[in-house]
Structure formats: C-alpha cells, structure tokens
Amino acid sequence: MSEHLLILVSTVLANNFVLVRFLGLCPFMGVSNKLEGAMGMAVATAFVLTLSSVSSYLVHRYLLTPFHLEYLSTLSFILVIAVTVQLTEMFMRKSSPVLYRVLGIFLPLITSNCAVLGVALLNVQEQHNLLQSALYGFGAAAGFGIVLVLFAAMRERITLADVPVPFKGAPIGLITAGMMALAFMGFKGLANL
Amino acid sequence: MMPSQLKQILADGAWRQNTGLVVLLGLCPLLAVTNTLVNGLALGLATMLTLMVSNLSVSLLRGLLKPEIRIPAFVLIIASVVTVIELLMHAYFYDLYRILGIFIPLIVTNCAIIGRAEAFASRNSPLPSLIDGFATGLGFCIALVLLGALRELTGHGTLLSGAHMLVGDWGRSLTLAVIPSHPGFLLAMLPPGAFFGLALLIAARNAWKARTPAQSFTPLTQDAHET
Amino acid sequence: MLISVLILSALGIVFGLGLGWAALRFKVDSDPVVERIDALLPQTQCGQCGYPGCRPYAEAIAKDEADINQCPPGGEAGIRALADLLGREPKPLNPENGEETAKTVVLIDESRCIGCTLCIQACPVDAIVGAAKLMHTVIRSECTGCNLCLPPCPVDCIDIVAAETSPPRWQRPRPKTARTG
Amino acid sequence: MTPSPIDEAAHEAGKRIHHFHGGLRLRHNKKISCRDPVERPPLPDLLIVPLLQQAGDIAEALVHTGDRVLKGQPIGQCQPCAAIHSPVSGTVEAIEDRPMSHPSGQSGPCVIIRPDGREEWFKLNPVDDWQTAGADELITQIQRCGIAGLGGAVFPTHTKMRDGRDRHIHTLILNGVECEPYISCDEMLMREQPGKIILGARILRRVLGAERVLIAIEDQMGAVQKALIGCAEFAQSKNISVIKVPTIYPEGGERQLIQVLTGLEVPAGGRPSDLGLVCQNVATAAAVAEAVTQGTPLIERYVTVTGNGISHPRNFLALFGTPISHLVACCGGYNDDVARLVIGGPMMGYPLDTDSAPVVKASNCVLALSRQDIAEPQVEMPCIRCGECARVCPAMLLPQQLQLQIRNGLWKPAQEYGLSACIECGCCDLVCPSHIPLVDWFRYGKGELRKRALENAATELARKRFEEREERLLRLKQERAEKMTRRKQVLKDKTTQQDRIQAAIRRAENKVAQKPDGQDGGTADDT
C-alpha cells in the first residue's frame, strides 16, 4: 500500500515529470496560454498516458521478454503509443470539435510528448509490475496535469503584466517554470519516507 | 535545387526557425542533458543523425502514406533509426550512453523530428529533406551547446569537461577551467537553472533580433502603447 | 531474428487495420467553427478582405485558406478576437486589405440623386430605399459604411459622413494616466 | 404574488437598520452652507437653457429665435425623456451651442432667453383633486411638467412611476440621505418645505398604490426629522415614517439605501421594483407636489453653492439656465485659491472648465474647491493588490481585477467581474495607495460596453439583412429562370441589366480592394 502511495507521491511531487524529470515540456510550454486549453490537454494526456503505460507494459512483459527482444522495446512502445494517441484523437475530433480546436496540433503531438514514452521506458527500468505501471503512468499524468494547469493560470496573469519586451512570451514562461521547479525542490526527500 | 533555396533551408533550420530557441520543440533533452557542454553536443549529434536519416526515409516513402497512418509510420521509422543509434552508442560510447541514459531512446519523441517529418520531409524530395534534416539538427545542436556551455560555465567555471567520453582519452586535455577555483554554483546544475538558462538565451536572441528592425505585433496589453 | 520480424509486423498490421477502421468510423463532418468565426466579423460586407462578404471570408479562414488579418473594419480588436478563437498569435492588419478607419455612413445628396437604383443594387444590406426615377435615401441606422454604393453611382451623389458623437452618444475617453509600471 | 421570505423582509422595510458592505466615513463639510436661509438670486440678464438636461436624447426646440416665451411654457420636448420649460418670461435671443454643464464638457444646443422681469406665467392646469384623480392622470401630469429624478440620475420620473404602477409596489422610499460631503440642498429643502415633501410623498404613494412611505435621512440632520413628522401628522397621513440612517458614504445610493432599510439586495441587473420598492429623491417628491397641485412645471431647484473656493457658501433656489458665474457672484465671488469647479459632490461630481455653464435639473451642487482640497496630479503606481478597494466597494466588486481587465481591453472578463454593477461611487479610487484612477477606468469601460452593445446590434442587423438579400437575389434568379423558359424576349433585356449591375458590384469590389480610402478622396472632390 504505502509503496503504491510512494509511487504517486514520487511521480506527482518529488520527481515531478515536468519540473524535475524534464519530460513533456513541449506541451507544457505550448498549451499553457489558456486555462481551458491546459485543462483539456491535462485530461487528454492523463488518459493516453495511463492507457499506453499499461499497454506498453503488457507488450514488454508478454511479447518482448519471452523472446529476448528487449532491444525492440523503444520501437514497439512508440508504436503502441502512436496508435493509442491516434485513436484518442479521432475520437475527440468526432466527439468534441471545440476541445479539438483548442488542443490544435498538440493532440497528435502527445505521441511525441516524451513523457509518454518516458513512462513506458522507466516502467521497464524500474521493473514495475502491472499495477505499479498503471499507477506510475497515472501519477506521471497527474503531475503533468497539475503543473500544467497551475502554469496556465499563472501565464494568464502574466500576459497582463508589464514584462520586459525581450522576455515576453516564451522566456518569461520558462522563467516561471524555473521558479516552479525551484518551489518543487522543496519536495526533495519526500519520495523516501 | 538552386543554392538560394539551399541557403534558405540552412538558415531557417539552423537559426531563423531554430527548434530549440524559436519553435520551442524538443525542450526536454534541451533542458535535461545540458548540464555540460559535451553532453549537449553528444545528444545534439545523435539527434542530428536521426533527423537526417528519418527525413530521408520519410521523403522516400511520402508517396505511399495515408493520412491516418502517417504519424504511426513516421514514428516507426524514427524509432528504428534511434534504436540503431542507441545500440551503437551503448557499444562504442559507453560512458556517454550511461550519462545521457533514457534521453537517447527519447530522441524518438523529440517533437522536432516528427515535426520536420510532417512539415517538410513528407512534402519534399529526398535531397532537400536530407539537407533540412541536417540544418534542423544543426540548429538543435547549437541550442544544446549554447545552453550546455552557459550552465557548465556558471555551474563549474569549466568548459568541455568530460570531452574524453566523446573523443577518447586525449579529450581530457581539452577541459579548460575558464574561471579557476570556481566555488561552484549548484543552481545552474539543478532543474531551475536549466529553465533560467534557456529563458536567458531566448531573451538574448529576442533582444538581438529587436535591434535589427523586424515587424513584431505589440502584445495584447494596450499599456504597451502608454508605457 | 525471424520471430522478432514476425511479431513486430504482426503488431504493425493489427494496428494498421485498427487505425484504418477507426479512420472510417470517426469521419469528421462539417466544421462548426465557421459559425463562431463569422460571429466575430463586423458584417460590414465590404469585401475588403478579398471575399464577397463576411461569411465567405469566415469559411476561408476555417479552411486555413485566408489569414486572420484581412478585415479592416474589424481592425485590431477583430484580429485579436479571431486569434483568441483559433489559438493563433495576433498579427498586424494586412495593409493590402486597407487600414482601420473610424466608422462612417453615407448620405445621398437628394438634390443630385437621379433615382437610377444602381446603389440599391449594390448595397449588400438593403440600406437604401427608393424606387426607380424617384430620389433615394439611406437608412442611416442600417448603413454599414461599406461604401459599395459609391462606385456605381453615375452622378457621385453619395457622400461619406462620420457616425455621430453628440453628447448623448458621447463616449468617455480612455484615461490618459502616466502609467509607470 | 405568494409571500416569500424576501417579500416579508421587504415589508419589514425600515423596522431595523441593516448595514451595507464597504463605504467610507468622510468629513461632512455641510454646515458652512446651511447658515443662512435659502432665497432666490436676482434674475440674471440671460438664461441659458440646455436642450439636454437628463439621460436620453437632445430635446427638439419648440420655439424659434425672437419668439416671446412665458414662464413655464414648454420650449423643448423629446419622447422618452422629460419635457423642458421656460424658467422665465422673456424673448428667445438665440438657439445656439453653448457650454451646458454636461460631464463631457462639450457644448450643445441651448435656448438663450432674455428675461423681461414681468414673470408672466404660461397657463397652468393643475390636477383639481389628486386624491380622486386616477394614477394615469397623475402620471401624465408629472410627465407634462417635466419632472425628473433630482437625486442624481435625472431619470424621468414618469417612466419610473409607470413601471411602478404596473408592478406590485408596497413601499415608497424617499431618499433624503444626501450622503456626499458639502451638499446640503436636500437638507435645506427638508427644513424649509417639509409640507411639500410630505404632500409629494402622498401623491407618489397614491400613484404607486403603495402602503408605506419611508423617508430616509442622515442621523446628523436633527431638526429635519421633527419637521417632517410634524407635517405628516398634520396631514393625518398614516404610514409615513422618517428613518435616520448612519452617515456612511454612499448610503444615499439607491441600492445601498435599500440594503440599509431592508437588508435585501436589489437583484443584479434588476430594479428596486423587483422588491416592491421605488426610490425617489425628496426634491423630486416636492417637485411632484407642486406639479400636481399647482401645475407648475420643473423650472427651478435647490442648489448648494459651496466649497473653500467660495467666499460665502449658501443654498439658492435657482432657475434652470442661471449661469453658475451669476450664482457665485451672488455668494460674494470666489476666494483667491479656488482651483476647481465641480458640479455635484466631491466624490461623484464632474468638473467644469468654465462657469459660464448654467444650472440644470441635475446640478444639485456647485462646488468650488481650493488647491489643498484636491489632489495634485498623482503619479500612478501599479496595483499592489492590497485589496483596500475591494474592502470599501459597496457593490462588493474587485476593482483591482476590473481595472486590469478594462486596461487590457478584455471586455468579457470585465463584465464577469461586474463592471456594469459599479455605481461609480469613487470609494475605491479614494483609498487606492497606488493612486490608480479607478473610477475613470470604470466610466470609460462602461462607455465601451455601451458602444459595443450598439455595434453588436448593428452587426446582427447587417447580417440579417445581408442574408435576406442573398436569398432574395437567389429567388429572383430562379423566377427569372422560369420566365426564361417561357418568354425569351423579356429575358434578354433583364439579363443585360443584371449584367450591368453585377459588373457595377464587381467594379466596386475591385476598386475598394485596391485602394480602400480611394473613394473618400473621390467624393471629397465633388462634395
């Protein structure tokens, strides 16, 4: 139990995927201009991430390991992910075009949100079992989502501020992200209760 | 293809549309592995190689790909290329392999690569695609190296430390202590430092660009006019 | 070696089939965005955007055929609204389409009007009334100031006048504060 | 209406004193202008009667240059708003644009009358017995006499009454609070003419079919309460109570006053009548009394002339059109250090750039402030989000956020933050440590909203008519097609004409597309 809690605490706070592990930064910077968009992205990613984390685990455990094909993991993982994303995209495009508009080019780019592949690979590295993989994937997504939404809210306030011209846009966004990372340093050590 | 077009592609990829500093794709490796110049350079080269190969093959296959499987196909190609590179590094640059760790396979998801495949390779003939791959990779490399240098300098006061992992033992002599007896500034090594560093680089680029007149839309706040 | 090839190609084929199926299953129908874009356009119907009216322009934007900075009557505010809706960066008005000007309406100098009905034909919003051979007048409240009626008029009896700003319509100015920060 | 808790609370009005959010205790400064009794100033040698005196449109003049007018004769009318009458008998010198004490500071059409000093009245027709007269008759009388709210908004009273009559009104609130510093005209009125106020109150009550009248006054107005109650008892009129409310600005605000008296809030976007209440200023009531019983139209009002810039502050009963300079002269002129001339109170009043402007229905106070009274132009700092503004805002808004949205032209958020609910009381502005001209921003913002509303209406109309036209053309085409099958001959010239038209349109589009401002020039030449 506590071990599972630990996985969540670690992925969400102590080793937050975006701010500490440096995974999934492109959507983090790209979809954070509007709070609504950010929320949409957070949800979509959470869905894809958990799903692909599990499915890639299954592929690895029951297809690759038995035949000693670990060297194919990257290839097969990314394939699994790409398909998951693609299905999600088509589905969303059909079901809620508005959200689709907001997320724009970023939905297909969830594929290349390295957090997704990162989770799959780390699952292997840390030798997680099925439940752990699911938790890990979900935790990563939760960490990503929370940070993304907070970030978006902050950016909405910052766009109204008198930021020095060279820093307008991306730079001040990165500075803010840096400050967030600074704050998250406080969680260091939480993971090893 | 005519040289003017060539220059166009090169300039765009390497600087004007620099993935790291302008388009802001491939941020993760850019921030994660750049605590020293050499690490940055190594990943940069790997990425460049991937870009060229993937662009080439995508543009070769571009005729056959239906929209709904385009992305998966790209990804497959890129993934194969990356894995090859990964295996090779594992075998021949073992130390680097261990330092760059998970970020080598993660080249697959470097948005820049798929972005180029989508935007350029799938619409152009092989040669330009190859060059575009090179240019973009170069641009990314530049970003990585700049940031790596900045962080290593402020963090340790050195440059090129660990070059031996790239070029063999004689590389140890390359390490130069720019600021001797640098007390060490941890922040530059830690995640916040990475973000700050990149922010400063981009801001510097903007400032530099602003000096050369270019039309830029005064941002949303109307106060910009008053101030 | 052989196994690996088999397995991965199996994966590939399965996924491919799945995707192809999904592609058919979830085919997207018409784009609702046109409505929302059109709602943001000023409906002056002046055609300065290069399209015969606001709605065609809206459709063009939705199809990514036209840029968002081609509507002078909409002006900067309009562009900003569009950029917001479409999640793009705002950009300056394209000078080729003209520049943002204060809202105007037109007046027909009734002494000179010969009642040729040409302006009536030209007006996209039926803001001109009058019958053949009788002098025409512009319904001020309905004129959008698109000026399409000017060129056809054979006797140039149509003048442009500013929309009125007398005290009841008076609009408080934006505070001119020495903004410091 | 089934009695809901709300109704009951509303019926409880005045039983208990509640309090409203925010507000400020300001220095009163009323005594200086209350020392001597109110009198009429001598006739000025010219009266300037603006044709725009209230919310609404410019009235159209009913007289022409050179006409002779009688006192109380209608000289301006406009449909939605209140009529305008001549304050004196005399001749119309001119009808021209003059400074007309409007917040815009702009000049506007005014009727310039030279009084002949004979004070001949226009034929007045009072309502012979208001106690038996029907509500409609009374309302038309009020309308004919051009009564408008004298408490600030100068909103046509008959409109309010009509609406009130159609709703279920149980309580009439007379607003004698006069919460702004310096102003004392309502207080003097209540001292000197309590009878008229009570009479007006009873008339209005009858019009509205209300049960009760509450007259709200500030707790610092001692004598007034007795006087009013006295008159009420003399008139043997039940259910008229005079209620003292604590002196907190802006308690005179309609919505705040209602909250103080009932503990209820007027629903956002709604009106007092939604609670079964109607609020009128005491002066309005007095004016109604005169209008109904004597038939005299609204041609004069109590005006406070005060401030440290005036050598001898006092109250006048001034005719509309009297130049402010004239009133000031009657107070012994300005002091040397006078710096600013304000119409209304220091909090909400608007400044005038010249004192040649006249007294109008809205001008309850002429305030001449000296250097040290007003703020020397402050350098504005950015908002530090200290929250003072929110603490004092009687409308419970977040002025800091509001200001930010307006500044950046984010109109939708501005509305969500309640821009239209701002009563422009100025409390936030006063307490802001960063000296942000908040009220100016809000007034500007409100204007923008109004403009946008108009524009949107126009846009919608245009869209509608455009689409209608499109399908009309389509229809025509089809009909023509049918005809074509039948009669070739007719077809020919029709199409040729059609071609000509199409060509014209195309020409137009090209022309416009190429040189957008070309045609202005083109027309400029031959106009």
Add this chain to the structure above:
Amino acid sequence: MAEQPMTRNFEIGGAPHVPPQTTVAKVMLQVLLALVPGVLAYTWFFGPGILVQIGLASVFALAFEYLMLRLRGRPLKPFINDYSAVVTAVLFALCIPPLAPWWVSCIAMLFGIGFAKHLYGGLGQNVFNPAMVAYVVVLISFPQAMTSWLPPTALAEHSLGLADTLATIFTGRVPLEGGWDAITQATPLDLLKTGVETGRMVPEIRNSPIFGDFGGRGWEWIANWFALGGCFLLYRRVISWQVPVAVIGSVLLLSLPFWLADPDSNPFPLQHVFSGGIVLAAFFIATDPVSGCVSDRGRLIFGAGVAIITLVIRRWGGYPDGVAFAVLLMNMAAPLIDRYTRPRMYGE
C-alpha cells in the same frame, strides 16, 4: 459673451476630487515598522549579525532595483522610493544565518529583485514572492553557508562581537580557533529532524539546552515579537486577518492529531508554531498582497495551504523547514485559487 463679463475657466481632473488617503510607500513603511521589535529581539538573542545582513541585503536590493529600472527604462524616483525592495531585503535577511557571507545577499537579491520581481514587470506584478525566491535560490545553491546557524548567545561558549561578526561575514573565516565547527550548531528543527530520523524520542531531543518552552530558546521570543508587529499591521488594516489565522490555525489543527497519536516522534503543536519561520511567514510573508490571493476565501485557502505544505516538508521532506517552499508553492496556486474564489457581487 458681453452679458457675463466675469466668467472664469478652470482646469479639470477626474473624480473623486479629494486627495488620496495613502501611498504605497506609507504601506511599506508600516510593514518595516512592524518588523522592528522582532529584529531587535533577534539582535538581542543572536548578536549583531542580523543587522549587518539587513544592511547588506537592503543595499544590494536597492542596487538591483535601480539597475533593473534603468534597463527597463522605467522612472526611478517613484519606485526607488516605494520601499518595497527594502521590505523584500529585510524579510530575506531574516531568513538566513546571521553569519552568512556577504555574497549570499548579493546573489539572492539578484534573483529576488532582478528575476522574481522585475522580469515580471516590477512592483505589484510579480507572481512569486521575491524574498522567498531569493532565499530558496541561495538555500539550494549554498547549503553549507545556509545551514551553519549560531546558537543563542546565552548558550554559545564564545559569542562574536560586532568586529568579529563583520570579519566573519566579509572574509568567510571565523576569527576564533576551531573555525566554523566551533560556533555553529544545528537549529532546533535540524536536531528534531535528524534526531527523529535516527530514532530518538522528541522529549529526549528536547532536553538539549537550545530548546525553550515551545520552540528553540530565543527563537520563540523572537516569534512573539514578530507576532506583536503583525498585530500592529492587523490593527492598521495593512494585512487582513485571514492569512495569519489560517496559517497558525491550520498548523495547530493539523499537528495536533499526530502529536496525540505519537508524542515521541511528533513535536507538540505549539512547538511547530514557535519554531522556524511560521510566525514570520504568517504575518509578513504569506500576507504579501502581490503574490498572494485576492479574495478573503482565497486568502484562507492560501494560508491553510502554506501551513499544510510546511508541515508535510517538516515531517517527511528533506529540509528541516519548508515555509519558504510552501509560500512559493502557494504563490504558484494563487492565480488558480483567485479564479475560483471570486467573491459574490452585490445582488448576485
């Protein structure tokens, strides 16, 4: 106009036509005033070091303020004179060890004023609390300098005079035999953390002489004086009650059950309040209007958040005290909180 010879013209200005009641500078000065008692107590218990640090920090803060204003081309006078930079500097100085070397303040203020404040547009527009950014930056960059604390002078076998203090701060070397190890000592929170982690009992740890009745000896009194200053701010309505109440209240409420459950490995609630930065934060730091929440409900949430995160970090995290991080983390959340705690408007 012949008829009215003596008309006269006036300049106009926006309503209200009344001089403003206060200024930003006055607000900040009140904050500084409220800090005085706490600072004096600090000096009393730990020697003159803190005064030197305050001086240093203020100088650097103003220097960077000036520099950034110049670079941004903004008017100098109004902003240099608003004292907000000084407030930042003082609050930062109160967080660092009294003997921290001089360059710590310099780097800290570069990040606090230069980055956290002016890159966001300067006064009033910063999302993060400049003082806390400054502190955290140096804490993670120079852990050694930032963890060498002094014991209260009462306990120190040899305490430093002003001269020695200056020497230490500017040379980085302690002019005594034994050097740093001789004069520094782990703070009460350090002892608690390391002690509990090595399985010792809280009461046992508290036997150490540096513990007083609640918090550390000395520390707890300083906290009291800060609280006094805070009450002054409350009385002057510079700060609203929500934040302090939320912070201290939540600390008490949340630490109580732990203490009841297992008093041996969890400190007494009041001890939590009186040790570390809680009181200072409750009255002066979490109340920063700029980086905090706007609405009253928002402020309650903000305060509670600070308390919770602080306790979590103290109990499970890698740092002995987490106030600074807690404040920054809540700064992060503030815009979102604001969005969902907009107060009810009149008639809504």
Add this chain to the structure above:
Amino acid sequence: MNSSSHPVIRSGFLLGLIAVLGTGLLAGVNELTHERILEQEKRRVLQQLNEIIPTAAYNNDLLEDRIEIKDESFFHHPDPVTVYRARMDGQPVAALMTITAPDGYNGDIRLLAGVDTSGTLLGVRVISHRETPGLGDPIEIEKSDWILSFTHKSLLNPQNNGWAVKRDGGEFDQFTGATISPRAVVKAVHNTLLYFNANRDLLFGTKSTGANRDDA
C-alpha cells in the same frame, strides 16, 4: 477518404511493411553489437572493483566468483549484499562487498568495500548516494578523498569506539554542516568489518552460486 475499396487493408499492410523493414534493420544491428555491449557492462563493474583491488593481486574471474548474502542483523538493510571473491591460484585474497548504508541524510548510500583475508580494509568507494550536493557529497572520491581515510583500517585500528565521526568522539572527520552522511558511512563500513570477522569462512568457503548472473 478518397481511397478506393480497401483503405483498411492497405494501411494495415503499409504499417506492417514498415515495421518489418525497421525490425529487420534492428535485428541486424543488434546481432552486430550484442557481444560488445555485454563486454562493456562487464568492463564497468570490473573497473569499479579494480579501483579497490589491483588486477595483479588476483587471477580468478571476479564477476563469476560471486555470492549473495543477506544478514540484516549486521547490515540493517533488507537488500542482499553481493560479494565478489578475489583469489590467487585458488587461494582467497579478498572479498569485495556491495553494502548499503541505510541512514544517509537523504536515504540509502550504496558502498563497495574490499576486505582482505586479514580483515583489513583494502578500500571503500561510494557507488551511489542522494546526499545534498555541497554538503553530504564529499563522501564521493570525485569530491574529496575523505573516503580514502578508510584504507588499511581494521577492527582493531582504530579501537571499537574510534569507529565514529570526530563529533561523536571517533577518529573520522565529518564535514562542516554535515555529520549525518559521514556518520552513516562510518557505521556501515564498521558493520561490514564486524560481519566479515564473524563469517569469514562462509564468505570464502561456499562455491560460487553462478545462479543469477544476469543482474551483474
């Protein structure tokens, strides 16, 4: 979907094709690099071991001659300890153990300690740790040579109570502002020696359990 009758089949086929090509390529490269990669892995572990015991000092295959032991009573840590046994012509020379110090400031500190048959330390190295950079990390050889102070120490040198940091009255330095990390290391090493003393024979006696080689 402008495509003809069977877009589904077609796309499936295409993906399959690409997958096949890719896999073929990979399989090939894998074949080529497989050997060398294993080599590299081995070399790395050996390098670490040889920092403590010079290649000249032994002539058996360290990586093969290896056992796993568990003994919480000594090591206060659940993780098994891997012991590499160095032998010269079959004669035991030294045992190199990967031990874990559980009580670092930020958690586990993994160490490699080499003890010769006489019970004297050949040397100690830190394999991995999470101590605070700048405070606790001088325990690494890269940051300072504090770790070398263990070389040639044994249970008797120093005496029992000397096995502690100076602040606790022992012989080993602590770092300014950081006592926990050194304390943890000293304790762990001491335990190792105690364990070694207690079951020396067991350590060298049993034959190598070649069992789980693949977690080398």
